[in-house]
Amino acid sequence: MQNDDGAVAGAEREPERAGQRPEDEPNAGVVTAFGRQLKLLRLRAGLDRTEFGKLVGYAAQSVASFEQGRRIPPPRFIDGADEVLDAGGVLKALKDEVARAQYPAFFRDAARLESEALELFLYAVQAVPGLLQTEEYTRALLAMRRPLLDTDTIEQRVTARIARQDIFNRWPAPLISFVIEEAVLRRPFGGRAVMRGVLERILLIGQKRNVEIQAMPTDREDNAGVDGPFTLITHKGGDQVAYLEVQGRSILLSDRDDVRSVAARYGIIRSQALTPRETTEFIEKLLGEL
Incomplete structure (x- = not known):
């Protein structure tokens, strides 16, 4: 992991592409599903993005990016969101899959x-x-x-x-x-x-x-x-x-x-x-x- 990005045993994968977004890659579905779930839980809690962002320590713009699947949320955000939204572990359950989507x-x-x-x-x-x-x-x-x-x-x-x-x-x-x-x-x-x-x-x-x-x-x-x-x-x-x-x-x-x-x-x-x-x-x- 010299430059830190790898493959499946005995096979080659295509290289990453410039400006690639989460939805351009195979694990995009996980990121999109997480974002939709996050939005539903936020709305159920009666919070707008600014209010929710202050509670988890992120700007409203970042919250929007997470909900829309344009950015991959870090583990700290997922843990905080699960607690603030009283999600009962629903968001945390996706943390490993979301984390893997961070990599090419x-x-x-x-x-x-x-x-x-x-x-x-x-x-x-x-x-x-x-x-x-x-x-x-x-x-x-x-x-x-x-x-x-x-x-x-x-x-x-x-x-x-x-x-x-x-x-x-x-x-x-x-x-x-x-x-x-x-x-x-x-x-x-x-x-x-x-x-x-x-x-x-x-x-x-x-x-x-x-x-x-x-x-x-x-x-x-x-x-x-x-x-x-x-x-x-x-x-x-x-x-x-x-x-x-x-x-x-x-x-x-x-x-x-x-x-x-x-x-x-x-x-x-x-x-x-x-x-x-x-x-x-x-x-x-x-x-x-x-």
């Missing part, structure tokens, strides 16, 4: 596997992995996409990507390992201030006991990562899948021989990279250069 269609299966993972091993060559990004970095990254994404889509993707970082608060804590190419850590998406923020976040997350972050120096003569980025996901039962992504297309590999090959490659890459302690010193040096 081709990433939803991978996002579900990631959220349930016991182990995650990521090799990043183009951008800082989504689990380590800051809002500012994610927004800058998405703003550079071509064809252009509209503002609502960018904000939706930012919210979804940052929400995935709840994985760091899970218990039992999953084992997470990152190997990041040096060029990624030097590429100033969004400018120096944004890059400083994301490097500081990497250092912060790297202090967690269940997380190891390693940098791969550009001057390494030996680097087994020549075939590009990938993610290994271990789920319940110990089975692994490998996630590959390039140019808006992605594949989830489940064949044991294929996955075993990717896992072996990751072990070699890891051995060739800086150690976590050396990586911390390296990133601190980069920060000093900004």
Whole structure:
């Protein structure tokens, strides 16, 4: 989940399209149904959008977008709306399905596997992995996409990507390992201030006991990562899948021989990279250069 968007096992999905709205994707029905249910419950409660918005902490314009299915509501809004409207869990029951609709269609299966993972091993060559990004970095990254994404889509993707970082608060804590190419850590998406923020976040997350972050120096003569980025996901039962992504297309590999090959490659890459302690010193040096 290098750029954090995936597929179904052994198959390819079409890439996302510029300015894509929720109703343009397969899960649009869930978002539309949620919006209609929300409106019915609000009207039953005798609240206009402004009154309701004040109670849940959202502007009337945002409430209208949620009701009309033009924006995907975040989990915090769904929880608050269910309580304010005395919905008895009706809205909360849709929360998981609505959450999955936040992601591009081709990433939803991978996002579900990631959220349930016991182990995650990521090799990043183009951008800082989504689990380590800051809002500012994610927004800058998405703003550079071509064809252009509209503002609502960018904000939706930012919210979804940052929400995935709840994985760091899970218990039992999953084992997470990152190997990041040096060029990624030097590429100033969004400018120096944004890059400083994301490097500081990497250092912060790297202090967690269940997380190891390693940098791969550009001057390494030996680097087994020549075939590009990938993610290994271990789920319940110990089975692994490998996630590959390039140019808006992605594949989830489940064949044991294929996955075993990717896992072996990751072990070699890891051995060739800086150690976590050396990586911390390296990133601190980069920060000093900004």
